[in-house]
Amino acid sequence: MNNLLIEHFQMLARYNALANSRVYDACAKLSDTERKKTRQAFFKSIHGTLNHIMVGDRIWMTRFEGGKIQSTGLDAILYEDFEELSTARISEDARIEAFASDLTEEFLAGNLQYRNSQGLIYIDPVSLLLAHFFNHQTxxxxxxxxxxxxTDIAPPVLDMHRVIRPNPEESLK
Structure with missing residues (x-):
């Protein structure tokens, strides 16, 4: 394994934070009622889905950092208040970026044992689980x-090459 995989995961961590910022900026323009409106989605609403991403991120980050946590309550509403959820999202994204900045080849080459939401124990390659982590968010x-x-709010552009681009206005024209 080489530094390219580490750099790739660091890029995904940066993309995650930038994409979340765009999504939260768009969602902030909605009323609380509109964010919590029941829709055809796994987690029933925009607010429920934002909370689910946070639940998933915290479960996986705890595991990656060596903690033990069972993935129960995947539909938990950690934050009823959108502003509190938004503040927590910024902190969680900083945690993810800090974690990614410290990745090592040894860690990525290892395996991780964890208990899933059905109580089953798995051992999987860290590199696979980290790829899953970022894919889950996306x-x-x-x-x-x-x-x-x-809704009446236009969804943000989330294409990675547009979000990550150092100068979003830059093009070859």
Missing amino acids: HHRGQIHDMLTQ
Whole structure:
């Protein structure tokens, strides 16, 4: 394994924070009622899905940092208040970026044992689980993006190459 995989996960951590910022900025324009409106989605609403991403992130980060946590309550509402959820999201994204900045080849080459929401114990490669971690966030942000299309607020651009680009206005023209 080489530093390219580490750099890739660091890029994904940066993208995660930037994409979350865009999603939260769009969601902040909605009323609380609109954010919590029941929709055709796994976690029933924009607010529920934002909370689910936070639940997932905290479960996986605890595992990655060596803690033990069972993935129960995947539909938990950790924060009823959107402002509190938004503040927690910023902190969690900083935690993720700090974690990614300290990744080592040894850690990525290892395995992680964990207990899932059904109580089953698994041992999987860290590199696979870290890829899943970032994919999970993207998957559910996509659902929020879709739910935003059902409102009067335009969903943000979340294409990675546009979000990550150092100068978003830069093009070859």
